[in-house]
Amino acid sequence: MPQIGRHLRELRRRRQLSSRELALRAGISHSTVSLIERDRMSPSVDTLGAVVDALGTTLVEFFSGLRSSYNYSPVYRPDDFVEIGNPDEISYRVIGFNQPARKMQVLMETYQPLADTGDIFSHDAQEAGLVLEGRIELTVGQQSWTLGPGDGYYFDSNLPHRFRNLDEGVARIISAITPPSY
Template sequence: MPRIGSKLRELRRRRDLSVRALAARSGISHSTISLIERDRMSPSVDTLGAMLDALGTTLTGFFSDLQSSLPYSPFYASANLVEIGKVDTISYRVIGLDHPNRQLLMLHERYALGADSGEEFTHTAQEAGMVLSGMVEVTVGNQKRILNPGDGYYFDSRLPHRFRNVHNGHSEIVSAITPPTY
């Protein structure tokens, strides 16, 4: 987690506000603001939100700007992909989980024989993917299709959806979800 104090201090100074003036605008005590700016205290989401509102910015804008300057490597070895699934049935390996500006969830999915994502589910995003090997039955809303290697999908994830391996072995998909809400 990046230190946010210096960024908050920079925003306050850019607006030519004293700590006491920001305290009066935000309803946060001047001593708390001072501790936060010196990274001696981590603010709650509510406290940070109140400070940012008083400074005329948003949580999203503050963190996207803050993270854009963090160093990272654009390359990820297979051994370094983080597993977030159920390895014995469905493996979801994330590409770029530690990327500081990640606005996309990129997955290498591997479905065991008979694996099923379970009941249809929804989340606020868009999803796209391509079957690399095997055969996967994809259900989106009231539509269902068996996809073979090279076949793909793209849908609004607010629609109920489900994935099921219908191949007599493992199936693999590479997929992307934005924003990364799964």
């Protein structure tokens, strides 16, 4: 995260500490503090924890402050979507992947002809979606439904579920998962 160094330097300066004083309090070398503050080194969790503790805060508070100073655009063009699936079978393109403190995951899902998510699975979240194109078989628990363009769904992802494209053509869904867990 390129913002860690800048945020750390701001906290240190607010507390009117030199980098040497911070290093001494944290039990690390002055050069380590310097490298972290210049984003030349990614600290381990232990090292960052020691530095943050020496500044009189916690990792949770540190990252909360980091999120509030993070610059991002609220607009995403198709080239900005991050692919987390396999486009040859099922493409999951994430909208807003770099949003700080994301509380939901928004996906553009593309299922190739007859593609299937495989074995029924579950995860700790809730899901909702809208079929834009094609026919999808949605299985939740012991029940299955066929959904077409304009049909939607909303379910507790703790229930075992599965998606399958029933057609020889491409199927597309816009979905949201909260918290982001897929």
